[in-house]
Amino acid sequence: MDAPLLGGAGTTENKDYPAVKEWKEAREVFWIETKRMWEIALPIVFNIWCQFGVNSVTNIFVGHLGDIELSAVSLINSVIGTFAFGFMLGMGSATETLCGQAYGAGQIHLLGVYMQRSWVILFMTSILLLPIYIFAAPILKLIGQQADIADLAGSFSVLVIPQFLSLPFNFPTQKFLQAQSKVNVIAWIGLVALILHIGMLWVLIYVLGLGLTGAALAFDITSWGITISQLVYVVFWCKDGWNGLTWLAFKDIWAFVRLSLASAVMLCLEVWYMMSVIVLAGHLNNAVIAVDSLSICMNINGWESMIFIGVNAAVSVRVSNELGLGRPRAAKYSVYVIVFQSLLLGIIFMAIVLVTKDYFAIIFTNSKVLHEAVSKLGFLLAVTMVLNSVQPVISGVAVGGGWQALVAYINIGCYYLFGLPLGFILGYTENLGVEGLWGGMICGIFLQTSMLLVILYKTNWNKEVEQTSERMRIWGGQDINIDKMGDST
Template sequence: MDSFQSSGVNEPLLQPKSPPSPVAAEQVSSLLEETLSDTTLSWWSRLRKATVIEYKYLYQLAAPAIIVYLLNNVISMSTQIFCGHLGNLELAASSLSNNGIQLLAYGIMLGMGSAVETLCGQAYGAHKYDMLGVYMQRSTILLMITGIPIMFVYIFSEPLLILLGESKRVASAAALFTYGLIPQIFAYAANFPIQKFLQSQSIVNPSAYISAATLLVHILFTWLALYVFDWGLFGAALVLSLSWWIIVVAQFVYIVMAERCKKTWTGFNLMAFSGLWGFFKLSAASAVMLALETWYFQILILIAGLLPDPEVTLDSLSICCTILGWIFMVAVGFNASASVRVSNEVGAGHPKSAAFCVVVVTATSFIIAVVFAIVTVILRHQLSYIFTSGEVVSDAVSDLTPLLAIAIVLNGVQPVLSGVAVGCGWQSFVAYVNVGCYYVVGIPLGAFLGFKYNLGAKGIWAGMLGGTTMQTIILLWFTIRTDWNKEVEKARSRLDQWHNTKEGQLMVE
């Protein structure tokens, strides 16, 4: 801490519970670049000092981000748990709607909202603070428009589910739950731009506090809706939608009221309606990139249902995917950190800092993933008993654990590299990589191994892990070969083009 104080950075601004203000963030960023460029220090001294600086910043970003994603996940999961106590049909309906139809909206909205990470992060690093509010509003407009066609998918969910082979009884119940989630679509449309707007400024703690408080309110309201007012599936879904709107409104109120956002939020601006096409292209690429990743392992479950003895297969795979999903939340926190740090440093014109933070966050996430993988292997015979007491399912989970461990390690690296891609604006490139690796290689290879060679669930998962491995290697190679000086120039050019255009139109590569 003394080294920071001697450099003119106020100590309270570096405490984990107080995210840095714009001034403090600039000082820390400049200090990191100066340290990496200081040839009077030995290589080891520069590395040690720079690592201390980066870890202080990384901790402030990653820890609250992980909490936010975990809590948001628990909000949806708690609704399923409540519905499960109503009966098997209600559990099946809420699970099908949440993990199937709702995932469509979540993947698209989260992906499109990630464009704000790139642009707000780079603008923040370049000290063009007034642009952040316009970017957030522009993204919200686009996502609201995108929510309209998605809404029709929700409205016609019952015939779509029947077309996909679900029984009329389950499809009807799932559709009833889905109708209650229609307001959630537009909550997503507002939430993700707001969330990325805050993250790009390293403001993450307020979102964590808001999510924690909302979870408590959500549990209370869901209990009232189901057990006091007897509103059933539709009521439970409406409460879930309401909880997401509570998060949206609370975060927006924070933006309007907080001193930290005075420079970046200057009120509603008609400029948000200009340059929508250029913004849409980057948003669409982001949506494709992240949605394909979000849906990838869901397809694994669908394919597994076609195997012999699907009940045990689906149970074991669902348990493994649930464990992987919880651990994945940690990687998602590092994904957000990588995106913020890279976009801020590139926007600030600090190529060495951008490259260094990529190394630090990737290495940290990888080490944590390896630890989780080792623990998973050690506890492979006990893991399934958290979810079920069946010995057959336990043996199946134990048999899949080596593949689960590999998936955990890969998920310690791949999401971070995706965060780097978002920070630099490489969404289009990564979208093409995802299509090729996931859907041209991974899924066909998994189906071939699972059915042709009778390897069952192990074959399907092994093939899909092959696609993930290929994608990770490509992104790693691309990141290693990146010329960070050129990335700084691209960011500067993009922001200057936006700033110098009378209509405020965004020029996207």
């Protein structure tokens, strides 16, 4: 073709793709969107890998202290931490929607206001969630966890409160940078943080002999180091989006809270769903082996999930930017391309797990019993990896388009009215144990993913552009009617 199919973001050309009717046009669109998507996604994936690596490496160090210590830290990371983390991440996802659409619409000055508004909302949310960390031990006992594991987990939970309090500033700042595709700096910060974290774990746990206290201290320092580094970059190197602290952060804050809550509910229902597997496993016979084997599998699954959480963020940026620019076909084609590629990657990871299922547990523990327990879960882990390759991508589309409320309703039905009860029946009534719990919940993920794919196929992207334009008109500083805001999102 004589000219590019589509002008790039930030260029003066705002033309959308023409309708793709021939194989040559489809191939060109495929490569254009592949390049644009992975230029954003790869640095985000690398950063998320580094941040997940902080948790995973900590589990590896703690796992060699003992099985009880591994169970305690796994419970905090998988239950208490995931509960709070999921809610905070969800509340911060409103910033992802609005910053991405504002940047696409050329209203870059609004990004700093949205980020600060999210700081305020997330900080107040973190204060409300603090009792979960303070009273982690009795909460874990209340949901049926062993007393010795719960007590040790409770002690660790109190020590990582500083790490939790960094999240209200970490998440919105990341979304601010991602919306502008300033993702390389996030990747470099994540890499340096991971390297320093490994060094701190070695010194604090083994050299100084601080055990779990040392692991918690390393968590706290690393998390605040990442957060402060991002803030410094925003203040000194993001002059277009950052114009200093402003009282506008408090203006119309309740309407912003409303969108934040919709985002939080959507993401929390997804994050808490897999967390509940760990909780239910704690009620099985030989709870330590059940929790540890499942936690190891979830850790491996987490490494793959981090790729698609990064793709989730990237597709959210692409969709929100293109909708803000008024280019419906570009938004649609970017979604189709990345869903196809994600499914292909998921199949590759499934094959890798099936080949290595008898061996990867040795990274986390020396226990032969755990090695065998993990191997038995290998097939379920492989299936989960395929589903988790597509599901986060569709969630990213939902965030980019502002569909959080719709996805929340689907999650309730598929996860909590179908998948969770089925897992309980298979795990306890049919005595299939961990395999039954996990298998039933996989069915819920499959149903949810299938429904979202149908919705995605039937989406009217021209209508999505109209709704985005209305949202930008409202949030661009004109009078806000909260009821109307709820309808538009």
